[in-house]
Amino acid sequence: MSDEINVNDNNIEDLPAKGMIVQEKGLGYTLTVDRKDLFKTATGLKEAGFDLFLFVSGVDYPNHIKLVYRIYSTKRANRMAFVVKTEVPKRDPVVDSLVPLWSAANWHEREAYDLFGVEFKGHPDLRRIFMPEDWVGHPLRKDYSDGHMLVSDSDTQAKPKLSVVDSQTDDGDEDAGDEGKSEE
Amino acid sequence: MDKLEQLKTTRADLDDLSAEFSSNEESEEGSKDIKTDVLTINFGPQHPSAHGVFRGVFEVDGEIIVGIEPHIGYLHRCFEKIAEHRTYTQFIPFTDRMDYLSSMLNNWGYVISVEKLADVAVPERAEYLRVIVGELNRIASHLVFLSTAAIEAGALTPYFYYFDERERILWLFEQLCGARFTYNYMRVGGVRVDTPDGWLDDVLAFTERLEKTMVDYDKLLLGNYIFKKRMKGVAPFSAEQALDWGLTGPSLRASGVNYDVRKADPYSVYPRIDFDAVVLYNGDNLDRVIARSQEIIQSINIIKQAVAQIPDGRVYSPGMPRYVTPPPGEAYAHIESSRGDLGFYIISDGSPKPYRVKIQGPSFGNLQVLPAIATGSFFSDAVLIFGTLDAVFGEVDR
Amino acid sequence: MDLTKGQLIQQPASKAGILQEQAPGAGLILGKAGDLLNWSRKNSIWWMAFGLACCAIESLMCLNTARYDMDRHGGLLRNTPRLSDLMLVAGTLTHKMADITQHLYEQMPEPRYVMAIGGCAINGGPFYYDSYTVVRGVDKIIPVDVYVPGCPPRPEAVMYGIEQLKEKIIARGMIE
Numbered sequence: 001m002s003d004e005i006n007v008n009d010n011n012i013e014d015l016p017a018k019g020m021i022v023q024e025k026g027l028g029y030t031l032t033v034d035r036k037d038l039f040k041t042a043t044g045l046k047e048a049g050f051d052l053f054l055f056v057s058g059v060d061y062p063n064h065i066k067l068v069y070r071i072y073s074t075k076r077a078n079r080m081a082f083v084v085k086t087e088v089p090k091r092d093p094v095v096d097s098l099v100p101l102w103s104a105a106n107w108h109e110r111e112a113y114d115l116f117g118v119e120f121k122g123h124p125d126l127r128r129i130f131m132p133e134d135w136v137g138h139p140l141r142k143d144y145s146d147g148h149m150l151v152s153d154s155d156t157q158a159k160p161k162l163s164v165v166d167s168q169t170d171d172g173d174e175d176a177g178d179e180g181k182s183e184e
Numbered sequence: 185m186d187k188l189e190q191l192k193t194t195r196a197d198l199d200d201l202s203a204e205f206s207s208n209e210e211s212e213e214g215s216k217d218i219k220t221d222v223l224t225i226n227f228g229p230q231h232p233s234a235h236g237v238f239r240g241v242f243e244v245d246g247e248i249i250v251g252i253e254p255h256i257g258y259l260h261r262c263f264e265k266i267a268e269h270r271t272y273t274q275f276i277p278f279t280d281r282m283d284y285l286s287s288m289l290n291n292w293g294y295v296i297s298v299e300k301l302a303d304v305a306v307p308e309r310a311e312y313l314r315v316i317v318g319e320l321n322r323i324a325s326h327l328v329f330l331s332t333a334a335i336e337a338g339a340l341t342p343y344f345y346y347f348d349e350r351e352r353i354l355w356l357f358e359q360l361c362g363a364r365f366t367y368n369y370m371r372v373g374g375v376r377v378d379t380p381d382g383w384l385d386d387v388l389a390f391t392e393r394l395e396k397t398m399v400d401y402d403k404l405l406l407g408n409y410i411f412k413k414r415m416k417g418v419a420p421f422s423a424e425q426a427l428d429w430g431l432t433g434p435s436l437r438a439s440g441v442n443y444d445v446r447k448a449d450p451y452s453v454y455p456r457i458d459f460d461a462v463v464l465y466n467g468d469n470l471d472r473v474i475a476r477s478q479e480i481i482q483s484i485n486i487i488k489q490a491v492a493q494i495p496d497g498r499v500y501s502p503g504m505p506r507y508v509t510p511p512p513g514e515a516y517a518h519i520e521s522s523r524g525d526l527g528f529y530i531i532s533d534g535s536p537k538p539y540r541v542k543i544q545g546p547s548f549g550n551l552q553v554l555p556a557i558a559t560g561s562f563f564s565d566a567v568l569i570f571g572t573l574d575a576v577f578g579e580v581d582r
Numbered sequence: 583m584d585l586t587k588g589q590l591i592q593q594p595a596s597k598a599g600i601l602q603e604q605a606p607g608a609g610l611i612l613g614k615a616g617d618l619l620n621w622s623r624k625n626s627i628w629w630m631a632f633g634l635a636c637c638a639i640e641s642l643m644c645l646n647t648a649r650y651d652m653d654r655h656g657g658l659l660r661n662t663p664r665l666s667d668l669m670l671v672a673g674t675l676t677h678k679m680a681d682i683t684q685h686l687y688e689q690m691p692e693p694r695y696v697m698a699i700g701g702c703a704i705n706g707g708p709f710y711y712d713s714y715t716v717v718r719g720v721d722k723i724i725p726v727d728v729y730v731p732g733c734p735p736r737p738e739a740v741m742y743g744i745e746q747l748k749e750k751i752i753a754r755g756m757i758e
Binding site for chain 3: 229230231232236237257258259260261262265266268269270277278281284285328343344347348351364365366577578
């Protein structure tokens with residue numbers, strides 16, 4: 001029920017950049033910042049009582065990588081969570097590390113570095129975490145491929161398959177009846 | 185309810201007993217003038233106490249750990265990449281294999297996120313069934329935790345008893361969905377099948393039984409002087425440290441932070457069920473064990489209420505298409521897994537396959553504490569500390 | 583004692599694999615050394631638990647508990663490869679783990695047996711496609727004697743696999 005707090009509540013008065021806070025469907029309070037301001041915003045959040053760093057996730061888009069942080073507060077009265085988003089261009093994927101604020105960011109940032117190739121400035125120990133040290137490439141980027149990986153749906157097959165599926169969903173009754181059998 | 189009260193008093197006695205033990209009594213005088221070298225010891229990745237494939241490089245000065253460098257990734261199975269190549273429904277069986285000790289809860293965390301993304305309503309009976317199987321699975325997972333904690337302290341007997349109880353839960357699951365271990369039971373919009381006849385009675389009978397036997401098992405394990413002596417006061421972790429390092433789940437609550445997703449961000453039908461989040465205050469090894477043991481009692485409590493409240497009706501949302509195709513958008517939903525805050529962050533681009541699935545596995549966050557928590561402890565306690573963090577490597581490495 | 587006068591009863595190799603003779607006053611067992619070794623070997627399989635993933639909990643930990651009780655088959659869990667005959671590879675093998683697996687196999691004394699438990703150890707299982715780290719089958723690295731399919735297999739299936747391995751041990755003459 002923590003998502004039900006009013007945005008104009010006093011609770012976010014002391015938060016940095018409160019004018020830019022929006023409530024996104026499915027995510028809750030979201031703050032999109034420039035990568036230059038990330039550390040400043042995060043410092044403000046930390047001072048405002050957001051003490052539990054939950055994850056940072058990269059998302060690969062054609063020209064940039066979006067970083068999504070989720071930070072939770074156990075201290076504040078309404079126990080809210082915040083999503084902070086920032087973008088880094090693929091040519092220069094560098095962003096400030098949040099390890100000085102939350103030690104928990106350590107492995108999460110190493111993971112983002114390993115799988116997306118985002119470099120975190122100021123990270124104490126930025127190495128690959130899952131893949132071997134000598135691995136080439138960042139596997140969760142969409143264009144990643146290697147000789148070993150077998151792709152089940154190459155692009156040429158995927159497109160017609162998807163359109164068929166879409167048309168099937170229109171006559172959902174038949175499918176629903178099919179699934180409904182299992183109940184009886 | 186009397187039994188529960190009785191059980192709680194038994195636990196209080198246990199706590200009193202454990203309070204008798206004074207803190208560390210080792211005298212360090214006399215050993216100061218001995219010159220020691222730092223020795224590097226490799227642990228794993230194949231080690232019986234590694235709970236899978238964990239490698240730690242320990243630096244020890246005499247008996248004291250002065251540094252740990254954990255190496256993970258030996259079980260990196262690329263779940264997040266695979267998710268981008270599967271439809272939403274096809275990915276459900278993969279979530280089983282992530283945190284394989286609590287597969288039902290992983291199923292649940294994933295489908296609840298897709299439901300939030302696609303805005304699907306779930307029938308009430310399905311919600312209750314999810315609560316029942318989820319809590320049963322939490323019990324099964326904690327039983328494995330307790331038995332491995334006992335083995336690592338050198339006690340083999342509790343392992344047989346706890347696994348016997350766990351077999352009973354697996355038998356219930358097998359009746360329900362045909363699998364002992366990897367269930368693939370939840371669906372976007374409900375659960376796969378309704379219960380067989382008399383299954384809920386079997387569940388109740390099991391909880392009655394477990395309530396009685398847990399008293400004995402607790403005497404066996406937590407009442408054991410040697411076990412408590414091994415566990416008490418080892419690797420204490422304060423609430424500030426635990427939050428700073430991003431611990432979640434029973435390990436965080438053992439340090440005194442009341443963060444339980446079932447309470448903090450209620451989902452499903454948990455608001456209608458009366459239970460307590462188990463919060464303890466010492467944050468040492470013993471508290472991390474007791475927290476699990478008490479969570480089993482809370483789960484029994486939840487199951488009993490859920491069985492009493494469960495309505496009749498459908499278990500699968502009517503009109504659900506076979507291929508779920510959520511509208512473009514993002515959603516994050518999280519549940520309280522048996523290890524902590526398990527979240528799924530899903531991005532849809534409007535196609536039948538997710539654009540990105542980020543899995544926030546609690547074991548990953550919990551394991552990175554290890555260097556901070558174990559430095560300064562005895563080397564012989566290293567596997568105990570590692571064990572009480574309860575990392576499952578399917579989820580750490582994903 | 584004149585052994586040539588004793589009555590030799592040859593039993594089929596699959597049953598006991600030994601020759602038996604009743605000598606007056608004492609029991610005496612005669613047989614081919616290889617059969618005797620195989621017979622004793624098959625009844626005391628010391629296995630190394632090499633748990634990699636989910637199958638390790640389901641197959642290996644349950645196998646030791648009272649309900650399945652591997653000990654009655656003569657199996658004994660050893661934690662080091664240097665003391666074990668059988669390596670139970672239970673779980674998904676990744677590239678990062680592959681070298682270590684081979685290293686462990688080479689540490690085991692001859693004769694050594696390997697059992698691949700679960701779909702992942704057989705051919706990569708569910709992670710066959712779209713996975714950039716998973717080795718598609720442990721037999722790409724080390725020779726495998728028995729495959730136990732399942733995801734994960736039930737403990738009974740692993741026990742059946744061990745029975746199959748026993749037949750394989752008996753059928754293979756080590757000292758000719």
